[in-house]
Structure formats: C-alpha cells, structure tokens
C-alpha cells in the first residue's frame with residue numbers, strides 16, 4: 121500500500137492538523153501493541169464501548185508512529201504528529217477501506233449467513249488457491265472492524281478475494297457491502313431463529329441479503345422464505361435436497377467411516393461425491409463450496425479430488441505451556457502473510473519472554489513474488505524483535521540468508537530428527553505452518569507433557585466481562601481488579617497482562633509473593649497487597665508494591681522500615697473496618713491513626729477502603745447500607761483531618777451491581793471478571809471464562825453386581841460401561857461431587873460420576889454414550905457451570921474455581 125495522506129484527508133473529509141500532508145501511508149493499524157506499527161503507519165484510534173485507543177496515542181508517538189485518524193487530538197499530543205480529525209474513527213476506517221477496495225478489480229466472493237461463514241471461507245480458500253492468488257479475511261474477521269482490516273490487506277498480486285461479513289443488527293450490512301463490494305455472493309446456513317437484534321427471521325434474511333445487492337450471482341440453498349426475500353433482478357445459482365427447481369439437486373446416499381457420499385444432479389447429469397465429514401452442518405458447508413466450484417466451471421475430477429481433502433477448521437490461536445518453561449503459540453494450521461502478521465501481534469501481546477522463536481513453514485498464497493514475499497517476512501521478523509527463526513521447507517530454506525539467526529530444514533521430519541540440538545528453553549515459540557507441513561507434530565514435541573487435564577481460559581471472555589462491569593461505572597471511576605489466588609484459579613500473570621492492556625487502574629493481590637511474581641513477570645500496573653505481613657514490608661518496598669495498612673502495629677512497622685530507607689510519599693492504602701470485622705481500623709483507633717500520619721511525608725495515603733460483608737445478598741441490604749454510611753463517615757474524617765484527597769473504594773463485584781451509588785472513586789472487581797455472578801439475572805450477561813477439560817483414559821463394561829472404585833461405593837444393577845478420567849481430588853475436584861451427585865459432559869451428554877472420586881482419577885457411567893479412549897470430557901464450563909456445581913456442593917463458586925490445583929495446566933486462547 122502506498123497512499124498519499126492528502127488523498128486520505130479528502131476521502132475521509134477530515135480536518136488536518138500536522139506538518140506532512142505530502143507524506144505517504146504504507147500500512148494501517150488499530151492495535152497499539154503491534155510492533156508492526158511504523159512511521160508510515162496510519163493509526164485509526166477506534167473508540168470501543170469501554171476502550172478508547174486515543175489513550176495509546178502518546179505511547180505510539182514515542183514509538184515513532186506519526187499519522188493518526190482521531191475524533192479529537194489528545195491534549196498532550198498536539199503538534200507532535202499528523203492528525204486527521206473526523207467525527208467517528210470507525211466510520212473513517214470503513215470509508216478508507218471502501219476507497220482502498222476501489223483500486224482493485226477482480227472477482228470477490230462475499231459470504232454471509234448465520235453459521236458456517238468462516239468454514240466455507242477457509243475451505244474455498246483451500247479449494248481455489250491452486251489456481252488463484254487469494255486474499256481472504258483472516259480468522260473470523262467479519263465485523264464492522266474486521267471487514268475493513270481484511271480488505272485493507274489486499275495487494276497488487278491478488279486476483280481473487282474471499283471475505284465474510286457478520287452482522288448483529290439492522291443497518292450494519294449496508295456498510296460492509298460498501299467495503300467488500302462482492303461480485304459473487306454466497307449465503308451459508310441461515311438458521312431457523314432470528315437472533316437478538318432482529319425483529320423477525322425475515323428481517324434478518326433481508327438484512328443479510330443486502331450484501332449481495334450488486335453481485336453477478338447469489339449462491340445459496342433454496343428455501344421458501346429466503347426465496348421470498350430475494351429481489352427479482354438478482355441472478356441465483358442454488359442447491360436443494362428436494363426442490364427440483366434448484367440448479368443442483370443433492371441426495372444424501374450414505375455415511376461410512378466419517379465419509380458421506382452424496383449424489384448431485386447438475387445440467388441433467390448425475391455425479392457422486394464423497395465428503396470427508398458426517399455431520400449435517402459440514403455437509404451443507406461442503407455443498408456451498410461445491411456450488412462455487414461448479415460456478416467456476418471446475419470439472420468433476422478436480423472437484424472430487426480437492427473436496428476429498430477438506431479438513432476441520434481450527435480458528436483459534438492457542439497458548440500452551442511448553443517444555444523447559446517455554447510458552448507455545450500454536451497456529452499450526454495456516455501459513456499466509458496476513459495471518460502471520462496477526463500471529464506476530466498476538467505473540468507480542470503475550471509479552472511472556474524476551475526471547476522469541478518463530479517456527480515457520482514455506483508461505484503459500486501471498487500473491488507476491490517470492491523474493492518480495494520473503495523480504496517482507498524478514499522485515500516483519502525484524503520489527504517484531506524475533507530472536508531466532510527456524511524455517512521449514514525448501515523455499516524458505518533458499519531464503520535463509522534474508523534472516524538473522526536462522527536455521528532451516530527442508531522438511532518437518534528433518535526438524536524432528538534434529539530436535540535435540542535446537543535447545544528450547546525460557547522463550548515464547550510461535551509455530552506457524554501450512555497444513556501440509558503437519559506442524560502439529562512439532563507442537564506435540566514442544567508441548568509440556570503432563571496428564572491430559574487442562575483448564576482452558578478464554579481471554580476474550582475476560583475482556584468482555586471486564587467491559588461489562590466497566591460499563592456500569594460512572595465516568596472517572598477507577599477499576600481495581602483482584603487477581604489474588606492466581607487470578608481466582610485462572611492464571612495470574614496472563615490475566616494481569618491482559619488487564620494491563622485494557623488499562624485498568626490497579627491490581628489487587630492477597631499476599632506480597634503474588635505481587636512480586638507479577639512484577640517479576642513485567643507487570644507495571646500498581647498493585648495493592650491486601651494482607652501484607654510485617655515480615656514482607658522490605659520486599660514490598662523493593663518491588664514497588666503498595667501495602668494495605670489495617671492496624672496501628674502494621675503502620676508503625678511499615679513507617680519504621682520506610683524511614684530507614686528514606687522513602688518519601690510511598691503509597692499505602694488504609695483499610696477501615698465498617699462491619700466485616702476481618703481487617704481494618706476501627707472507629708476508636710482513627711484518632712491515633714490520624715495522629716501518626718499527620719505531617720508524615722514518608723508515606724502517602726493513596727486510598728482508603730473498606731469491604732462489604734453482604735453485597736451479594738439483598739436480604740442484608742440494610743447492613744450493607746450501614747457499612748457504606750460508616751465508610752463515608754470514617755473516610756471523611758481521615759480526609760478532613762489529614763487534608764488529603766485519596767481514592768476511596770468499597771465495592772466488590774456484587775457491590776458494583778447492587779450499590780451503584782457507592783462507587784466512590786474506584787471499585788474492586790473480582791469474581792465477575794472470571795464470568796461468575798452471584799445474581800442469576802446478571803449471570804446471563806457474562807461470558808464463561810474457564811473450561812476444565814480432560815480425556816477418557818480407559819473404558820470397560822462391567823456386569824450387574826460388579827462394583828467400581830474404593831470401598832465398592834457403586835454397584836452396577838445392569839451391565840454398565842465405565843469410563844475412567846484422569847482427574848481427581850488432588851486436582852481440586854471435591855470428593856463430594858462423586859457417588860452419583862456430580863457428572864461430567866462427554867459428547868454433549870451427561871455422564872454420572874460413579875463411586876468415590878480418587879486422588880487422581882474418577883469414573884463415570886457412559887453406558888448410553890458412544891465414546892472411547894481419548895475422547896474429550898468437560899468437567900465444568902458452559903455446562904455444568906461453576907455456579908451450578910457450587911450450589912450442589914453447598915459452597916460458593918469462589919471455592920470451586922480456586923480449588924483447581926496448580927498441577928492442572930492452564931491453556932489460554934482467544
């Protein structure tokens with residue numbers, strides 16, 4: 121890309137403030153973390169519901185970025201860069217993408233539908249890429265932001281585009297149509313219900329069809345309702361199972377060993393095709409692809425041979441624990457230039473180790489000449505501070521000299537043969553390869569081998585929940601997030617990093633050690649330590665943690681050390697007891713507290729806090745209100761007599777929901793971040809964060825009268841199929857959950873836990889479930905939820921979450 125700033129100003133109808141209208145923009149970014157941002161990047165400061173990228177502009181200018189599209193110029197940045205000021209930066213991004221799209225004139229497939237868009241897109245890319253230089257939306261970039269970013273990635277060498285569009289309400293598709301400008305439309309499965317955001321199914325269909333208004337053809341599955349919505353001037357190319365008026369009529373023949381055979385009638389001929397899937401959705405997605413191939417006039421043999429190779433689509437970037445304390449980012453299913461950029465940005469956002477290794481296969485389908493391609497890859501590697509590159513494949517091997525510190529192998533097998541010599545430790549490894557290189561074997565080698573139980577943490581869900589609670593705050597109210605107890609069992613450092621990115625104001629931990637490991641992991645956010653022991657004060661000071669001071673003894677001890685170290689204005693947090701009766705100054709000790717702090721410059725009262733005992737239980741509403749009243753009184757007294765202006769805070773998660781008038785200057789979010797609410801009505805607005813998974817180790821069938829496990833607590837009354845799962849009470853599964861009370865989910869079905877839960881294993885009844893060794897098992901997640909289990913066990917979700925032992929490996933994904 122190479123576009124004059126002055127042309128962009130006129131396209132966006134922007135007001136310009138800066139020096140360099142004659143400058144040229146060569147890339148576009150909305151991600152402040154990306155190391156790919158450079159002096160010729162145009163940064164669009166997108167304002168999300170709770171995250172405003174304008175606040176990153178100052179940092180970006182320091183990093184050398186000089187062109188910004190903004191809705192206002194941040195005060196501290198005036199005159200220090202080029203600013204294109206517009207009303208709405210998202211609209212501007214879309215306008216820019218539409219403008220950029222107009223430079224290209226090649227067939228573009230536009231996909232929409234309720235389900236299957238991403239899969240059909242990936243499959244079409246696979247099916248068509250032997251003959252075209254395809255540009256497609258990366259991952260599932262199909263939103264108001266994702267679509268413009270996808271289109272902006274087009275380059276001169278592409279000659280076919282495949283873009284997906286997703287909408288959640290009316291009026292959105294018109295904008296996406298303007299950007300994608302598809303020439304061939306594909307409507308994937310439309311679903312039978314209308315979603316939130318639409319008044320009826322018909323409205324939803326009509327809205328989706330707007331994507332196709334200027335297409336030369338619309339490819340879809342014939343359906344009475346859809347037909348009634350399609351404008352008469354649109355040419356269609358349709359398929360159906362039973363409507364003989366469709367262009368292609370499909371009959372399902374049989375299913376065997378994961379293969380489904382269908383026959384189809386097209387132009388008065390009949391063909392038989394086998395599709396490597398069994399489920400209904402995959403078959404229909406495959407038929408959508410078939411129609412596109414027929415529309416492109418592919419012959420039967422080509423269609424059959426390519427479709428036989430269709431594969432399950434893995435869209436997630438997964439972070440896994442690796443051997444020797446490495447961290448692995450597994451993107452072993454694709455290699456194209458655009459997704460490499462995304463994966464590198466993801467790598468950067470992890471910030472786990474300064475040492476970074478990229479294992480990369482030959483890159484396909486970039487559209488670029490290979491010299492150009494590998495020189496661009498080499499640039500990316502440099503700008504992302506990659507420490508070493510391991511290239512696999514004959515093409516990348518030929519370009520070995522383009523990279524610094526690069527080792528290459530012709531094949532994955534060569535790499536594996538030399539694995540021992542490569543020395544992986546204390547680094548982040550991004551594994552990125554085209555499917556044909558079978559990098560899953562490399563992932564397998566590098567993955568830490570513990571037992572097969574993992575707690576999967578959905579980082580997007582955490583962001584989502586954070587924003588949900590942020591949206592409840594009055595303007596200027598700060599957010600402290602509690603990451604004590606290893607992030608409520610979900611992983612401390614990774615979550616802290618995400619929170620730092622989201623610019624929360626404070627983190628809270630229970631003990632100094634927890635804070636120290638966050639600081640050692642690179643966290644810069646201020647961290648309050650709720651329960652500092654006097655013996656940890658020196659370490660707290662050394663690591664710039666901020667202690668909560670809750671008694672005079674602690675205050676004097678802290679002052680003594682702080683004075684010895686000649687500290688000035690070291691931040692401390694004063695906890696007052698308003699009724700919880702756990703930690704805190706009581707009313708009768710305030711005078712002495714005030715006397716001790718008066719004129720004391722060693723420390724600074726950064727905040728005053730208290731904690732509610734009953735914020736989740738409106739039966740005790742009166743008690744909570746009394747606590748808030750007392751907090752008002754005690755904190756006001758300290759503030760007045762010391763003449764200070766500290767942050768005040770008293771609300772935890774349930775407090776945020778139930779006492780909006782008591783937000784003061786900050787709130788302390790805990791369990792809600794992890795997707796759990798004490799209020800069932802609120803629960804439905806939160807996203808599930810953690811899924812505890814395992815696998816079946818062994819299955820067997822026992823006869824009636826035989827027993828299972830220690831103490832023969834379960835005796836079968838019929839022939840029973842038993843599966844053993846390698847997770848037990850040492851992993852944090854309460855023994856109370858055994859003996860028929862609890863269950864796990866296997867293949868979407870409940871499997872009752874039978875007998876007593878053992879230390880490392882439990883057994884379930886799978887008589888009614890078609891399952892076998894190695895099949896995946898869900899212990900909690902979307903179903904059953906942690907809250908559900910807690911209720912059955914007569915405890916609270918906090919305990920269930922934080923009980924999961926550290927030997928259970930955490931896997932983070934987006």
Ligand SMILES: *Cc1c(COP(=O)(O)O)cnc(C)c1O
Nearest residue numbers: 602731772773774788789790791
């Ligand atoms: C744990 C904790 C919180 C957060 O509580 P949640 O109910 O998880 O939101 C807030 N404040 C203090 C003092 C805490 O100990």
